Amino acid sequence: MVMSSTSAHGNLTGSPGRDWDRIEAQPEYRELRAMQRGFTIPATACYLIAYFGFLLLAALAPGFLGTSILGSINLGFVLIVGLFVLVWALVRSYIKVARERWDPQAERIASQASDDSAEAAR
Amino acid sequence: MSGGGNGFTVVVFALLVALTIFIVTRASRRGQTTTSFWAAGRSISGPQNGVAMAGDFLGAATMLGSVGLIMLFGFDGALYSLGWLVGFVTVLLFAGERLRNAGRFTLGDALTLRLSERPTRCAVAVTTLLISSLLLVTQLLAAGLLLEGLAGIDYSIAVVITTAAFLCYVVFGGMLSVTWLQIAKAAILASITTVVAVWVLAKAGFGPSTLLSRAADHSEQGGAFLRPGLFLTNPVDMISLGIALVFGVAGLPHLLMRFLTVPDKTAARSSVWWSVLLIGCVYLLTIVIGLGARALLSPAEIQAAGDGGNLAAPVLVQKLGGGAGTWGGDLFLAIFTAAAFATALALVAGLVIAASSAVSHDIYASVIKRGEANDRDEVRMARITTVVIGVVGILLALYVKEKNIVFLAGLVYALAASTNFPVLLLALSWRRFSTVGAVLGVAVGTISCLVLIVLTPDVWPGDNPPIGLTNPAIITVPLGFFSCWLGSVLWPDATAERLFPVLSIRARTGIGAERPTST
Numbered sequence: 054m055v056m057s058s059t060s061a062h063g064n065l066t067g068s069p070g071r072d073w074d075r076i077e078a079q080p081e082y083r084e085l086r087a088m089q090r091g092f093t094i095p096a097t098a099c100y101l102i103a104y105f106g107f108l109l110l111a112a113l114a115p116g117f118l119g120t121s122i123l124g125s126i127n128l129g130f131v132l133i134v135g136l137f138v139l140v141w142a143l144v145r146s147y148i149k150v151a152r153e154r155w156d157p158q159a160e161r162i163a164s165q166a167s168d169d170s171a172e173a174a175r
Numbered sequence: 176m177s178g179g180g181n182g183f184t185v186v187v188f189a190l191l192v193a194l195t196i197f198i199v200t201r202a203s204r205r206g207q208t209t210t211s212f213w214a215a216g217r218s219i220s221g222p223q224n225g226v227a228m229a230g231d232f233l234g235a236a237t238m239l240g241s242v243g244l245i246m247l248f249g250f251d252g253a254l255y256s257l258g259w260l261v262g263f264v265t266v267l268l269f270a271g272e273r274l275r276n277a278g279r280f281t282l283g284d285a286l287t288l289r290l291s292e293r294p295t296r297c298a299v300a301v302t303t304l305l306i307s308s309l310l311l312v313t314q315l316l317a318a319g320l321l322l323e324g325l326a327g328i329d330y331s332i333a334v335v336i337t338t339a340a341f342l343c344y345v346v347f348g349g350m351l352s353v354t355w356l357q358i359a360k361a362a363i364l365a366s367i368t369t370v371v372a373v374w375v376l377a378k379a380g381f382g383p384s385t386l387l388s389r390a391a392d393h394s395e396q397g398g399a400f401l402r403p404g405l406f407l408t409n410p411v412d413m414i415s416l417g418i419a420l421v422f423g424v425a426g427l428p429h430l431l432m433r434f435l436t437v438p439d440k441t442a443a444r445s446s447v448w449w450s451v452l453l454i455g456c457v458y459l460l461t462i463v464i465g466l467g468a469r470a471l472l473s474p475a476e477i478q479a480a481g482d483g484g485n486l487a488a489p490v491l492v493q494k495l496g497g498g499a500g501t502w503g504g505d506l507f508l509a510i511f512t513a514a515a516f517a518t519a520l521a522l523v524a525g526l527v528i529a530a531s532s533a534v535s536h537d538i539y540a541s542v543i544k545r546g547e548a549n550d551r552d553e554v555r556m557a558r559i560t561t562v563v564i565g566v567v568g569i570l571l572a573l574y575v576k577e578k579n580i581v582f583l584a585g586l587v588y589a590l591a592a593s594t595n596f597p598v599l600l601l602a603l604s605w606r607r608f609s610t611v612g613a614v615l616g617v618a619v620g621t622i623s624c625l626v627l628i629v630l631t632p633d634v635w636p637g638d639n640p641p642i643g644l645t646n647p648a649i650i651t652v653p654l655g656f657f658s659c660w661l662g663s664v665l666w667p668d669a670t671a672e673r674l675f676p677v678l679s680i681r682a683r684t685g686i687g688a689e690r691p692t693s694t
Contacts, residue, residue: 082683124388151272156440
């Protein structure tokens with residue numbers, strides 16, 4: 054029984070087993086993949102655009118980042134703190150989405166897979 | 176700056192050594208299997224692992240380098256450190272929980288779920304060794320120079336003491352003692368940073384705006400000190416460095432290994448949260464300290480902080496304590512020096528365990544013994560390689576002492592971003608990724624980094640370097656991805672394609688993931 058194996062080596066690499074292919078064909082697994090992509094792709098775009106956009110702004114428009122916001126605190130320093138907050142927010146929302154949506158789905162896939170393989174072993 | 180041989184230094188150092196020995200003896204009481212040696216029995220909780228992971232980043236470089244850069248270059252100094260924090264998002268999205276689900280001890284373990292065993296392990300073992308030992312040398316240099324500069328101990332002796340100490344930690348305690356060492360050090364570092372930053376803010380009446388304007392008034396550049404353009408002037412250089420940092424973090428073997436010390440995927444996620452929280456707070460405080468150094472120190476004291484401003488933080492701490500030669504100044508300096516030294520030491524222990532895993536787990540146990548080695552042999556081999564790596568580290572550090580090492584850190588991140596990162600990402604997400612693709616990607620990524628770094632202004636011996644780039648990542652990262660693709664298209668690998676679901680399903684769902692050992 055592949056599912057209960059705790060050691061990957063020999064067991065899983067040696068024989069791919071029909072279990073893995075069966076899981077991959079499950080609609081639940083495809084749903085999980087879509088859920089994960091649905092978060093990962095926009096999140097990646099978001100942090101990369103924010104970070105590299107900020108770098109480009111610093112390189113090409115230093116005067117703009119020097120705009121005063123409050124006394125000597127300028128836009129540049131506000132955006133640095135803003136990027137910290139963005140990173141924290143992305144990590145928190147990842148954890149929330151993963152716990153609330155991905156984990157239950159993964160549970161369903163795992164229990165269905167072990168039912169299937171028990172049946173196959175019979 | 177003359178901190179040479181003050182009485183407090185000896186006392187504080189003795190306390191530090193006593194503390195670390197206590198940690199190590201506690202940690203080494205448990206029996207040693209491979210799981211306990213490499214992965215601390217998967218018994219580290221999410222928050223603990225997060226703090227330890229933060230410890231990997233809050234090295235001597237943060238305490239000394241970042242404060243110095245901010246003091247010298249204001250805004251650009253603050254901008255420079257941002258990339259590391261952003262890099263953690265890459266780790267979370269593409270490595271963290273997936274690696275925990277699919278991996279065992281090393282990056283090689285996860286990759287070989289679908290790629291061919293021997294070539295893949297050899298390839299990642301080479302990058303792991305290269306990345307870890309380059310970082311190791313920079314940390315040994317930092318620790319040695321620190322001891323020489325602040326405690327008045329000879330550089331060579333300092334390097335030997337440092338190495339001997341961390342070898343004991345790793346040899347006797349494995350990953351568990353390394354982890355506790357990292358946690359203790361991150362806690363000490365965070366407390367000291369907080370105290371100094373609050374003190375600096377208090378001197379400015381707790382007004383960030385006042386602090387900024389005082390720092391600008393004290394700099395020769397005036398208002399320009401608070402705007403971009405003093406340090407990172409070339410946009411291509413900036414983007415290239417940004418690429419190295421943002422993607423390099425997700426390719427650092429000693430960091431990736433940390434994900435395999437936690438019990439499950441939930442703990443892997445929370446480790447990322449705790450480390451970005453801690454790193455973020457410490458970096459924000461570092462900005463305050465760097466600006467404070469500029470606002471409070473006299474021109475002569477800034478001169479004393481060295482060319483790169485590396486000693487800005489210790490000089491500031493001494494001044495806050497009452498100045499050089501006073502009771503308070505000496506005590507503060509001694510505490511700070513010991514903390515910075517402990518920082519370098521703990522990071523070195525983490526690097527050595529990663530380097531030794533490449534040799535004894537990937538090469539010895541899996542490639543040479545073809546997985547037939549028993550636990551005791553592998554752990555014994557790990558201890559031997561730890562000592563060998565330590566000795567090689569000492570020799571390298573003594574050899575490069577006189578050389579300019581600034582380029583090393585940038586090179587390491589570029590190297591990780593153009594080898595381990597593409598291979599890990601493609602193995603997890605691209606069905607047609609083949610073994611040849613992985614090996615070619617690693618080879619081209621490594622060679623192009625090494626070649627390009629020689630052609631950059633920092634290293635090139637002549638006056639006209641062939642490339643004006645200070646960091647090669649903008650060329651080598653796309654090249655690494657391209658080689659992975661080319662190798663996979665030209666030499667497809669039916670087995671790797673058939674086994675793709677094994678890796679991707681494990682990584683996405685956690686089915687079949689390694690469980691914590693019950694100790």
